[in-house]
Amino acid sequence: RKEVEQDPGPFNVPEGATVAFNCTYSNSASQSFFWYRQDCRKEPKLLMSVYSSGNEDGRFTAQLNRASQYISLLIRDSKLSDSATYLCVVNVHGRALTFGSGTRLQVQP
Amino acid sequence: EAGVVQSPRYKIIEKKQPVAFWCNPISGHNTLYWYLQNLGQGPELLIRYENEEAVDDSQLPKDRFSAERLKGVDSTLKIQPAELGDSAVYLCASSSPEKLAGQETQYFGPGTRLLVL
Numbered sequence: 199r200k201e202v203e204q205d206p207g208p209f210n211v212p213e214g215a216t217v218a219f220n221c222t223y224s225n226s227a228s229q230s231f232f233w234y235r236q237d238c239r240k241e242p243k244l245l246m247s248v249y250s251s252g253n254e255d256g257r258f259t260a261q262l263n264r265a266s267q268y269i270s271l272l273i274r275d276s277k278l279s280d281s282a283t284y285l286c287v288v289n290v291h292g293r294a295l296t297f298g299s300g301t302r303l304q305v306q307p
Numbered sequence: 308e309a310g311v312v313q314s315p316r317y318k319i320i321e322k323k324q325p326v327a328f329w330c331n332p333i334s335g336h337n338t339l340y341w342y343l344q345n346l347g348q349g350p351e352l353l354i355r356y357e358n359e360e361a362v363d364d365s366q367l368p369k370d371r372f373s374a375e376r377l378k379g380v381d382s383t384l385k386i387q388p389a390e391l392g393d394s395a396v397y398l399c400a401s402s403s404p405e406k407l408a409g410q411e412t413q414y415f416g417p418g419t420r421l422l423v424l
Contacts, residue, residue: 240417241417244412294363297351
């Protein structure tokens, strides 16, 4: 079983739609959580950190449920430019990041 | 500010040949990572350096892979000999210490796409 599990998708949604991704992690010692975005044939880039109380950055909302060991990302009012792969990432302090396989999002006009 | 620089961007070699990748991290970043990314997968750590010291190389296939970061700045990853299954994207990343442990942002380079024929 992978340490970080994500639905690979693809999620095909129309512009303006709201879409949500979940991921689960297996290591209960995980302490930091992130969402990274990776465009096709590009490197991953940090989208946002995920905090226990939940946090929002514009159209993006991230939530963490430590008891159930899952993380979510909500994208409101989807734009064509949101089309990418979204990588769920967890970290045990003192170790390198552990990446999920990613969820592919395709926003259609 | 310049980002993480990697070269070459693309490399095609025949199996059993050696290959080397080079990475120059963001200035001032003392932590450097090498990741391998296969198609449809997330990056997987190969090795992590704190300055010139390899602090985590548990996932590095040491029979054919080697890495060095002699002066604690740029780094080289080598494969010798390459196998067909080594075809992947090799990503380098760097980060600097943050006040809150575990919240370091990793900045990735563009990667080297390796194709082994």
